Amino acid sequence: MDATLPAENLKPHQNFTVASISLLASNPPKLVSGPLSAIFGSRSGFPELQFFLEPDGQHSLNFDLRTAQLFRLGEFQSLCVSEGSESIKERTYSKGVTIQFKEEEESSSFHGAFEQWRKKVVIQESTLPNGTASSFKSKFDDKIEASSAKMYFHYYGQLLHQQNMLQDYVRTGSYYAAVIENQADFDGRVVVDVGAGSGILSLFAAQAGAKHVYAVEASEMADYAQKLIAGNPFLGQRITVIKGKVEDVELPEKADILISEPMGTLLVNERMLESYVIARDRFLVPNGKMFPTVGRIHMAPFSDEYLYVEIANKSLFWQQQNYYGVDLTALHGTAFQGYFSQPVVDAFDPRLLVAPAVSHVINFTTVKEEDLYEIDIPLKFTASVGTRIHGLACWFDVLFNGSTVQRWLTTAPGAPTTHWYQLRCVLSQPIYVMPGQEITGHLHMIAHSAQSYTINLTMSAKMWGPGAEQGGILQTSSCKLDLKEPYYRMSQPQAYSVAQDQQPNQLLQSQDLQLPSLDEDGSDFIQQPSNDNDVHIL
Ligand SMILES: C[S@@+](CC[C@H](N)C(=O)[O-])C[C@H]1O[C@@H](n2cnc3c(N)ncnc32)[C@H](O)[C@@H]1O
Numbered sequence: 001m002d003a004t005l006p007a008e009n010l011k012p013h014q015n016f017t018v019a020s021i022s023l024l025a026s027n028p029p030k031l032v033s034g035p036l037s038a039i040f041g042s043r044s045g046f047p048e049l050q051f052f053l054e055p056d057g058q059h060s061l062n063f064d065l066r067t068a069q070l071f072r073l074g075e076f077q078s079l080c081v082s083e084g085s086e087s088i089k090e091r092t093y094s095k096g097v098t099i100q101f102k103e104e105e106e107s108s109s110f111h112g113a114f115e116q117w118r119k120k121v122v123i124q125e126s127t128l129p130n131g132t133a134s135s136f137k138s139k140f141d142d143k144i145e146a147s148s149a150k151m152y153f154h155y156y157g158q159l160l161h162q163q164n165m166l167q168d169y170v171r172t173g174s175y176y177a178a179v180i181e182n183q184a185d186f187d188g189r190v191v192v193d194v195g196a197g198s199g200i201l202s203l204f205a206a207q208a209g210a211k212h213v214y215a216v217e218a219s220e221m222a223d224y225a226q227k228l229i230a231g232n233p234f235l236g237q238r239i240t241v242i243k244g245k246v247e248d249v250e251l252p253e254k255a256d257i258l259i260s261e262p263m264g265t266l267l268v269n270e271r272m273l274e275s276y277v278i279a280r281d282r283f284l285v286p287n288g289k290m291f292p293t294v295g296r297i298h299m300a301p302f303s304d305e306y307l308y309v310e311i312a313n314k315s316l317f318w319q320q321q322n323y324y325g326v327d328l329t330a331l332h333g334t335a336f337q338g339y340f341s342q343p344v345v346d347a348f349d350p351r352l353l354v355a356p357a358v359s360h361v362i363n364f365t366t367v368k369e370e371d372l373y374e375i376d377i378p379l380k381f382t383a384s385v386g387t388r389i390h391g392l393a394c395w396f397d398v399l400f401n402g403s404t405v406q407r408w409l410t411t412a413p414g415a416p417t418t419h420w421y422q423l424r425c426v427l428s429q430p431i432y433v434m435p436g437q438e439i440t441g442h443l444h445m446i447a448h449s450a451q452s453y454t455i456n457l458t459m460s461a462k463m464w465g466p467g468a469e470q471g472g473i474l475q476t477s478s479c480k481l482d483l484k485e486p487y488y489r490m491s492q493p494q495a496y497s498v499a500q501d502q503q504p505n506q507l508l509q510s511q512d513l514q515l516p517s518l519d520e521d522g523s524d525f526i527q528q529p530s531n532d533n534d535v536h537i538l
Pocket residue numbers: 140152153156157165166194195196197198199200201216217218219221244245246247260261262263272275
């Protein structure tokens with residue numbers, strides 16, 4: 001392709017009128033008779049071809065010119081196809097239209113324009129500031145479903161959700177302290193705020209004396225951040241808000257330090273850590289600082305009979321054999337598994353943990369973006385009590401490795417509660433352990449295109465019990481969960497309600513629970529443990 005064409009030759013928009021188009025995705029192909037407008041232009045910085053299917057401009061068919069191709073089928077007819085998805089093994093073309101032109105001349109100039117707009121991509125690629133030949137196609141759009149991204153940025157575009165984070169004083173206070181106590185790392189420095197939201201961290205960095213802060217925010221919140229920053233002119237004069245994704249925007253200079261709050265539930269939910277790492281590789285000077293610097297996921301087995309029974313009971317609805325004359329039991333097993341596929345988010349009493357935690361460290365200054373696509377954490381614990389283990393409890397912390405002060409922000413159980421709470425993966429088949437018994441397993445997380453992870457948890461223990469040879473039988477339990485679909489349990493009455501002198505692990509056990517299998521149609525109701533004599537700890 002010719003990359004020598006000056007960019008100014010390309011107009012912001014170029015209109016064509018075509019006689020008709022046929023949409024090939026319909027079977028048979030759907031003819032849309034014209035005359036129709038076909039417009040070359042660019043949206044979000046990417047060149048695009050848009051066919052307006054109705055005169056009012058309400059419905060259009062868009063082709064991303066970074067991947068679209070145009071073929072001549074005849075003097076008056078052409079075929080336009082656009083790549084739908086790409087994997088190592090195959091490419092699929094999700095969109096295709098045949099275009100009917102009235103005249104050959106029109107067809108030729110359309111093809112000419114198509115080539116020119118495609119070259120625009122090449123020109124932009126070749127003018128990347130660091131001169132690298134990286135692909136212009138956004139890394140973010142490559143791996144994240146458009147529908148997920150739309151909902152995600154819509155969420156963060158709303159002030160109430162930013163307020164929710166700002167009102168997490170453990171979170172925001174830790175950031176404030178980490179910045180102000182490490183003024184030396186900000187004073188006179190260029191800072192990039194990765195996912196600036198309301199712009200609060202940019203304002204903190206400016207308070208700590210930053211020479212200039214680039215506040216990059218992809219959602220509509222960028223406009224509010226601009227307002228907030230303008231309302232603080234003393235600080236705001238050193239802050240530039242840039243609306244766009246960190247994967248796409250260009251900055252006029254490199255940063256000495258990045259600041260960001262990219263942590264989701266279980267640290268990795270939302271997949272924003274990847275954007276933080278991409279921002280590091282794009283904007284940070286070699287050996288620049290990152291706030292936060294390191295993240296750790298902590299995991300420990302827990303025993304929580306109340307939680308287990310509560311989840312198991314949710315599917316009891318489907319055990320009704322006469323729901324308005326309908327037998328619902330065929331779906332009971334599916335509902336049971338469904339409830340156990342939701343990670344539970346709440347604040348739990350640390351006394352529910354039955355072994356010291358293990359940790360998985362992610363160093364943000366060195367981790368590769370790809371390392372975050374799949375995370376496999378081996379588990380090995382020694383049970384401190386004999387009990388039923390109902391799953392794995394997880395939480396995280398992050399370190400601000402400042403030159404002056406090292407500060408941790410923790411979401412651990414027992415520590416002041418944050419809006420992240422803690423997360424628990426609950427096994428539908430609990431496992432029994434004796435004191436000192438070893439528990440092994442894996443927490444395997446695979447990133448998916450809806451900005452979250454599929455979690456596979458396996459936990460195993462030597463089983464002790466009637467009929468079992470001591471230490472002879474390995475009991476294994478596993479579950480698959482979607483981190484995107486958590487069960488937020490905070491509104492429920494807290495379950496860590498124990499008589500003051502009673503250990504949580506000695507609470508009412510539900511060994512007698514009838515565990516349904518997928519095709520079971522049993523009708524016993526599981527009793528919720530009584531809350532009598534409860535003392536609410538939290
Ligand atoms: C957890 S919020 C933190 C907001 C703010 N920094 C704070 O601490 O209050 C994350 C913000 O990053 C933005 N964001 C997420 N991914 C982004 C990306 N790839 N590029 C730019 N902004 C992004 C979101 O829209 C959201 O406003």
